[in-house]
Amino acid sequence: MAILEVEGVRKEYDGFTAVEGSSFAIERGEVFGVVGPNGAGKTTTLKMLAGLVEPTAGTAVVAGYTPGERAMQRTLGFLPEESPLYEEMTAVDYLEFFADLYDVPDAVAAERIESSLDRLELEHRERRIGNMSKGMKRKVAIARALINDPEVLIFDEPASGLDPLTTNHVIEFTEELSEEGKTVVFSAHNLFHVESVCDRVVIMNDGRIVARGSLDEIRDEHGGTEYHVYATVDGSDGLEDGHDGRVETDVDETGSVRHVVADMDAVDAIRETVEARDGRVTDIQTETPSLEDIFLEVAGGTEPDAERRRDDGDGTGRSESEPDGGDDETDSSESERVVDA
Numbered sequence: 445m446a447i448l449e450v451e452g453v454r455k456e457y458d459g460f461t462a463v464e465g466s467s468f469a470i471e472r473g474e475v476f477g478v479v480g481p482n483g484a485g486k487t488t489t490l491k492m493l494a495g496l497v498e499p500t501a502g503t504a505v506v507a508g509y510t511p512g513e514r515a516m517q518r519t520l521g522f523l524p525e526e527s528p529l530y531e532e533m534t535a536v537d538y539l540e541f542f543a544d545l546y547d548v549p550d551a552v553a554a555e556r557i558e559s560s561l562d563r564l565e566l567e568h569r570e571r572r573i574g575n576m577s578k579g580m581k582r583k584v585a586i587a588r589a590l591i592n593d594p595e596v597l598i599f600d601e602p603a604s605g606l607d608p609l610t611t612n613h614v615i616e617f618t619e620e621l622s623e624e625g626k627t628v629v630f631s632a633h634n635l636f637h638v639e640s641v642c643d644r645v646v647i648m649n650d651g652r653i654v655a656r657g658s659l660d661e662i663r664d665e666h667g668g669t670e671y672h673v674y675a676t677v678d679g680s681d682g683l684e685d686g687h688d689g690r691v692e693t694d695v696d697e698t699g700s701v702r703h704v705v706a707d708m709d710a711v712d713a714i715r716e717t718v719e720a721r722d723g724r725v726t727d728i729q730t731e732t733p734s735l736e737d738i739f740l741e742v743a744g745g746t747e748p749d750a751e752r753r754r755d756d757g758d759g760t761g762r763s764e765s766e767p768d769g770g771d772d773e774t775d776s777s778e779s780e781r782v783v784d785a
């Protein structure tokens with residue numbers, strides 16, 4: 445059953461369409477990736493789910509709530525892309541402070557904080573946050589998103605700017621959370637990590653969803669498997685005969701010519717042609733495109749922000765609020781109003 449449903453959601457900022465008609469549903473326990481280049485509309489989408497930005501049109505339902513409803517905050521953990529923390533506090537003080545805001549009983553909070561920080565392997569947790577490294581601060585921010593033991597986690601670029609080890613750690617932790625039954629929605633630039641952890645993704649470009657589904661579905665639709673046929677044969681003339689596949693030739697270090705084709709019929713046709721010319725097929729390899737290859741294909745070649753100004757004349761004039769108690773993690777963008785707890 446879908447725990448999160450988005451239907452025709454659109455966001456305009458003063459006539460500029462940041463997100464255009466997004467619809468998707470996320471199942472309980474899924475890790476769902478929102479992928480796209482800079483400015484694609486990922487953060488705006490996640491903020492609409494978290495109730496931090498009000499959609500201009502469309503609807504979203506998260507765990508039975510409309511984003512922004514105060515009660516929804518009990519079931520939601522949000523990790524903003526930038527999460528400035530209270531620099532003077534220690535990690536534990538900071539997390540206790542948020543546990544209080546969420547009315548988490550002291551004993552439960554203490555256990556939860558310790559367990560999160562242990563699992564995130566945060567060292568020097570008594571150190572002032574201001575003196576922590578970027579990776580340590582990110583871990584504190586993640587622990588903060590978990591303080592109310594939410595069912596749904598929305599992580600905006602959880603591993604952005606982290607070193608590979610810390611990144612792996614955060615990604616593995618995300619996977620563990622889903623294994624425990626939590627639903628995780630996260631945005632990312634690093635497609636390798638999306639590929640390793642997400643059940644399904646949407647690829648956004650220029651405010652729109654341009655591809656969606658499981659990674660296999662997206663590959664089938666947008667990439668497809670390629671077969672690389674290596675052969676020793678004189679030249680490549682005529683190899684394109686007898687099939688619809690494309691032939692790209694390229695001589696490898698062993699002197700074999702590589703033919704890149706799209707299906708097995710093309711492989712057979714090449715084999716026949718090669719044998720008819722007294723050549724020999726030396727190897728056949730299957731190449732599956734990475735999500736990155738597909739991403740470049742579906743999102744490439746478009747200028748971010750191009751042609752996205754709408755001439756609707758009504759501006760937005762809408763106010764958005766941050767319903768999670770409002771702390772120092774406010775977005776300074778002009779059209780967002782932040783409400784303190």
Ligand SMILES: Nc1ncnc2c1ncn2[C@@H]1O[C@H](COP(=O)(O)OP(=O)(O)OP(=O)(O)O)[C@@H](O)[C@H]1O
Binds near residue numbers: 480780
């Ligand atoms: N408060 C705002 N007011 C005006 N425009 C905004 C506001 N927030 C975002 N935008 C614009 O909306 C578009 C989408 O921004 P968004 O932050 O959602 O993209 P993103 O995919 O998260 O990008 P990035 O990967 O760079 O964080 C961008 O062109 C951005 O400049």
